[in-house]
Amino acid sequence: MTISLPDGSSRSLEEGSTAFDLAADIGPGLAKASLLARVDGIEVDLNAPLVDGATVELITEQSDDALYTIRHSTAHVMAQAVQELYPGTQLAIGPPIDDGFYYDFELPAGQTLSDDDLGAIEDRMREIVKANQPFERHELAVDDALAFFADHTFKAEIIEQVTGGSRDAELADEVGSADMISYYKNSDTFLDMCTGPHVPSTGRLGHFKLMKVAGAYWRGDTDRPMLQRVYGTAWTNKKALKAHLNRLVEAEKRDHRRLATELNLVSWPEELGPGLAVWHPKGATIRRLMEDYSRERHDSGGYDFVYSPHIAKSVLWETSGHLDFYADGMYPPMEMDGATYYPKPMNCPFHVMIFRGEQRSYRDLPLRMFELGTVYRYELSGAVHGLMRSRGFTQDDSHIFATREQLQDELASLLAFVLSVLRAFGFVDFQAKLSTRPLEKSVGDDDIWDEATEGLRLALEAANLDYVVDEGGGAFYGPKIDVDIKDAIGRAWQLSTIQVDFNLPERFDLEYVSSDGSRQRPVMIHRALMGSIERFFGVLIEHYAGNFPAWLAPIQTRVLPVSADHADYAHDVVQQLKAAGFRADTTEPNEPLGKRIRRSKIEKLPYILVVGDDDVAGQTVGVNKRGQNDPERDVSVSAFIERLRVEVADRVLDLPEPAAADAE
């Protein structure tokens, strides 16, 4: 039979040959290095028989394409180790994920795992790897499979679900085709239902580490059993594993909760309750600068600034539909003066009230309202996380009311505006998601959904943004774009969202008078840019690793006199800096200079200026820029002020190099 290769060449092989035979035919080195094959675009085991005419690509152990399979196979090895150490363990699912893999187990007699157990599991895994057990694929008809897996409660449920028509992607990954059930066996005692493919044998694995134990509900359903989930990471080689572990260490160092404490920005007094923070002067300064910048941009961007109260009567939330659809996320009601009030979980109904407050003409549209609106949401207590997820947070919220004709242009300029503001904070790497009309019930006719969705798509194209389409992922009231940013160490954060809404204008019966005198219904667009000021601040801390650029730094420069003789001059320089509009301070020279330098460096100040005899004589300063070890001496005060002025005006970033990811 004849097999084609990706480079266009072809090879003749004997009938019944496998991808491994093909690799061996090409060369022994390739045969040794190959882990799996992609046959006509589908990944299969190396020992799967090939058919005549197929195009076969061999995937070797150093290829990133092998990662998914390596992780999947490693998950099997972990399951085997856990079953051997805890006989009677039921296996649920064990997929590969972004950085590694996990497997969900139900241990016998309600046993649970803790991190202390990971070492023993990992040791057992290494023994299995050392034993180099082959992964053997077997297939069964559905009925046979049901009988075969009758004692495997979770596996049997999966078989029933995938053969009962209720397939979804995750389940399909786990068992694949619904007419045949496959399983893999790699010893007399271990097998697991799985579509594969897998690496040829356990000996091909090894660059892994078990990370943590967690609880996870079966099928993510809080009403189903709580399983023990073990997370691990696995890579193609030792260096990649080490690089990943280094990234985690780097991320730990950047943790905004740690830096917020060290830099005295924000704290979470226990007395306030979960997810509630107070902002200290330095954190508040940064926040004010962020907000001021946002206001400036919205002002020049054609937005009208509005304010709204923190609570409103229940009728507002009944009309908006929040009490029907969002009650779980709302704070409990307050009874006052015979009425029921709720803290606001969103700002939109207030902005709708402002729109409805007067008769609107098409000449008023698009009408863009902007508010830094603080909302309260009853997040699960286990879900709050520093500034990233809190129970009270401030949205940089905007609602745009537009005519249907204006919708597409407005969406394009909105997205451009959002990206422009994000870029000012130093984010350059974006990933967008376009969510389209859900299959279930939704409001609005087909035409308007198509127009809005197309408008969002065109906006993404015009912005030249990478995006994925989440078919059916939109809200019932309209399609949306979510924008993820990637921070300095490659983590993704969802920040901005642009959502078209056909529902609220309907519910509140909004209208404007059109040029022909008829009454028309406007379209509403919800837009959050930073999303939540608190979360954005948290992301910035981690993105900058605490090194806020000069335009945001709470103290931009500190002037240190070498000795008491220079204290007056230091004060003089501080006054000059302040007069030029900068945030500067000085310290009394009652400690050695080295110590004062050290303290200031720990505070991650952008500039430390040292002044001594030479500087007093020459009206100069010694400039120590953050991240640089050698001071620049004899810089004139005016030159430094000009330099800082430019750096602030241009919002120069000054990001430190993340610790080299693959450092040995």
Place this chain on the structure above:
RNA sequence: GCCCGAGUAGCUCAGUUGGCAGAGCAGCUGUCUUGUAAACAGCAGGUCAGGAGUUCAAUUCUCCUCUCGGGCUCCA
């Protein structure tokens, strides 16, 4: 909310097989007057998260509550 883990000085952390609670940094007071990442001495700082139980004795063991962390779910 649920599963697992944790809570010791303002911060970072030791420690107690149940027997007077420890360090470094930060703070305060002195001395030192300093040219680039930690001067010296002293002082002060704690209901060992809170409550209950076991015990001659609990920071340590048990239970409950609160808070935090890792997840699940949801989302900004």
